[in-house]
Every structure is written in structure tokens, then in C-alpha cells.
Amino acid sequence: MNRYWLPAASLASVLLVWQAVSSFSGLGDYVLPSPAVVGVTLVTDAPLWSNQLRSTLVLTLAGFGISLLGALSLGVVLDQAPRVERFVRPLLVLSQTIPAFFLYPLLLIALGFGFLPLLVVVVVACFFPLLVTFVQGLRSTDPALVDLFRSLGAGRVQIVLGVRFPSALPALFAGLRITLAYALTACVLGEYMGAQEGLGVYMARSFKSFSPARVLAAITVVSLVSLVFYQGAVALEKLFVKGNHR
């Protein structure tokens, strides 16, 4: 229980400051609704947002999964072929500098309506951080360990799978934890700009019809989902990384 009280206290202090600002600033509920008002909205609006949350979760996890598979395979290639890496790197960096609000309308024109353009927005947001952390992890492999395996007669594939990949896992999981949050934010942002369903749609309709309590309720949901993702990544990391070493 002891490990939970500090995070709980930090969350509670956020709520307290928020309540204080909304009560004493005189801004009123239509500019900054209090946590109490948002809490009530969260409950009464549950059928609406949970309905929209479903498609956000599916798209976020699908986009993340595609990025992870892509990063794992391309990462190994880049690690083994430095020339390819030098060719690809500028493109990858460029992909990070295109603002989503510019990219998304173009994707709609190129790919049509539906889930595909949103999926691309999510992939663009999380492919790069996953790849960079994974390649960095591969590079951090202890050369002595590689030499040892080679002297024992291990081939290239065996070295990649048996030595380099396990060595890269801690770095990969560090990237994974933050990237899941990126994926979720990118998905909601895309939906906000224009989609048929999703938490971002719930947020846009609420914001544009002047219901800040609903907007904050949606942000609360996004934050909670991020926390769950983060804890999920930590749990997976324990399972894979620690399990490997101990």
C-alpha cells in the first residue's frame, strides 16, 4: 500500500489546486468547471463517452501495434546496415516535423474518409520514437558478449535474436511507455479535427457547443487511459526484461 500513497497524493493535489482555482478565480463553470462538476459530468455522460472511447482505443492500439512491428523489423535492418540507416534517417526525422493539422487534410484527400487517415496519423506519431529507442538499444549491446557468441560459432541471425535483441529490450520498453501516450494523443487530435467517431469527436462537439465540463471529462478519460497504458507497459516490461535477467 505504501507505494501508492505518493502518486495518490500528487493526483489529489492537482484536484485541490484545480478546485481552488475554479472556486476563487471567479471564472465560473463555463470557463473552468470545478473537478466536482466534471466528476458529475463524467458519470452522467458515461454512455456517450464510453461509446466514443471504443473506436479511439481500437485505432490507438492498432496504430501502435503496426508501428511496433515496423520499428522492430526496420530497427534490425538499420542496426545491421548502417548505409541504409544513413539513407532512411532524414526521412524519419522529417516525418516528425510535419504538423498533424497539416498532414491530416492531405491524408483525407489521398486515402479517403474512414479509419485509414487516422491510423496513419497515429503511426506517424509513434513509429519514430519506437524505432529510435529500439536501434539505440540494439547498439548498446555489450561487444564482448557478441564476441563470445561469435567465438562459440553463432551466426548473424542467432546473434541478433539471442544477444542484440534481448539487450535492446530495456531501451525499447522505455520508448514504448512514452509512445503509447503519444499514440493516444495523436488519435484524439486527429478525431478532433474531423472524424465520425471517437473521443476527439466527443471533445470537438462539446468544445464547439460551449460545454467545457464535457471537454474536461474527456481529457480526464484520456489521462486515465494514458495511466493504464503506462502501467500496462511497466507490467509487460517486468514480464519480459526482468524475467530475462533473473
Added chain:
Amino acid sequence: MKLAKLLLAAAAAFSAIGASALDKTTVVLDWTVNTNHTGLYVAQAKGWFKDVGLEVDIQPAPDSGAAGLLASGRADFAYSYQEEILQSRAGGLALTAVAAVIQNNTSGFAMRKAANIHRPRDFEGKRYGGWGSPLEEATLKTLMKADGGDPSKVQILNLGEQDFFAATEKNVDFAWVFEGWTVKEAEVRGIALDYIDLRKFNPVLNEFTPVLAANEAFLQKNPAQAKAFLAALTKGYQFAIAHPDEAATILLQAAPELNPALVRASQKFLADQYQAQAKRWGEFDAGRWNGFQKWMTDNGVLKVLPPKGVLFTNDFLPAIR
């Protein structure tokens, strides 16, 4: 109405031949779904598009997306506004306005009572919160000069994504809003606003906004589909005019996250505005269109004259009964 019936018969005959071959028609919204779009949602909910042989797909799009989506053929119709049609044309995209969704420009400047602004010259020394378009500056200049004010004394700021009520708490004194949305929301909340109607101070500023736009090539290729679509859409808006409360309920069913009190108040206001003084819903007045276009050119808002082409037309609207 005769034309609509004829089309209906034609469409029925067509669908009888092609089994259930409905023509797919994609419509793109210009903003988050709101009461400007009610007629579309009514026609969809009532099955009036199906009745004329169309399967209509309503797609929300990024605020800046409509022109490109129409030009690329991803969408057949889009909500737009006169300025966007003209600027897109100047940029080489052949868009045509086919219906005036709200007959008059119901947008204007809104401010809290405390800002003490009653007419354009009062803007002097005040902070305007906008979105960074040359049209805004030109509008402020035109209105203030005619009213004996000095436009250089207005501070123009970018509002970004702030909503009107948050922004006017502290950061700005006035902003450009739709009367049927923000001003109605103020009434719902009991916030006292002043509102400056552009048209009252300068009738030329009666821009057509919002309008329904289509790609000119699409119209030439599919005139029957365009007419069928507009016949059903007209019915949708006529229903919204006659039954604002029921229309609001239909919109809220499609978008339950919208603020219901605002939607109902807005719907009531717009019932008298969709068609207003026009002979039929959707009608364009050429004099008005050209007057606003000339003002845009004269004031440097429209830098390239649109090449030849149909900028707006009443040809696809159902005939007047």
C-alpha cells in the same frame, strides 16, 4: 416541386432497373456539426435522400479541408462560404456554390456589455480576437472608416482555439461570431452581450455564408444527381424552418454531445434565417454576390480574379412551387 416529383419518379424508375443501386453522394461539413447543417441531417434521418435514389455519406472534415476534398473528387458537396469559393477559384480549384444555406450573413461582432462598444467607431483602442484572415482586417477598416473611426487603433490578436466566452473574460474585447450560435449561447447562459450586425452598417458585407459548394466538373457530369440531392436537401431545410424543435431533436440524435439548450435556441433563431426574404431556400442573388466579390477585390482581400467559370448558380435548386 414538380421537378422534384419528376426526379423522384425518374429515380424510382432507375432504382427499379438497377435493383437497389443508390448513387453514393459524399457531403463534407465545414465545422463541427451544428445547426447550419440541420437540413442535411433531417433529410438523412427522414430517408429523403434514399427517396431520390441517393445514399448520402456525411463526413466531418478539418476546418480547411473542404476545397481540396471537392477538387480531388473525394467529396461531392461541401459546406463552404463565398470567400472560400472565390479564393479557391483564384487558386485554380473550380468550386461552384449551389445553395445559400442561410440566406443572409448572420455573423457579426460580439462583445460583452461591459466592453462598452455600440458601433464600429467604438472599436478604437479595443482588442479584437480573430483567426488571422485578411478579410477580418478589411472588414474592420471598411466599417470603422465609414463610421468615423481610426482602424489603426484596433489591436488585432489571434484567438486560436479559445472560445468566445473564455477569451472575452480577459484577453480580448470583441470577436467575430455567428449570431445563431455564440449569441444564442450567451442568451442561454444569461450573459449580456452587444452584437454588431455587419449588414446594418454596410449592406455590401452581406456575404453568402454558409453555402453548399460542389466541384464544377461534378455538376457538369452529374446534373441529375446534383438536382436530386438539392431537392431532398431543400425538403430538409424546409422542415427545419417549419418545425425547429423537431429538427433540433433530429440533430441532437445524430450528435448527442452537442449542448441541447444551445441547439434548440439556435434552431429557433435559424428557422427565420435559412430562407428569410428569398423566394425559395438556397437562392442566390447575383447583385449581392457580385457586390461582395467587388468589395473583396477593391480591398485587396481577393488578389487574383477568379478565371471564367460558374461561381454560383440557382440551376440545381428545385423550381419554385
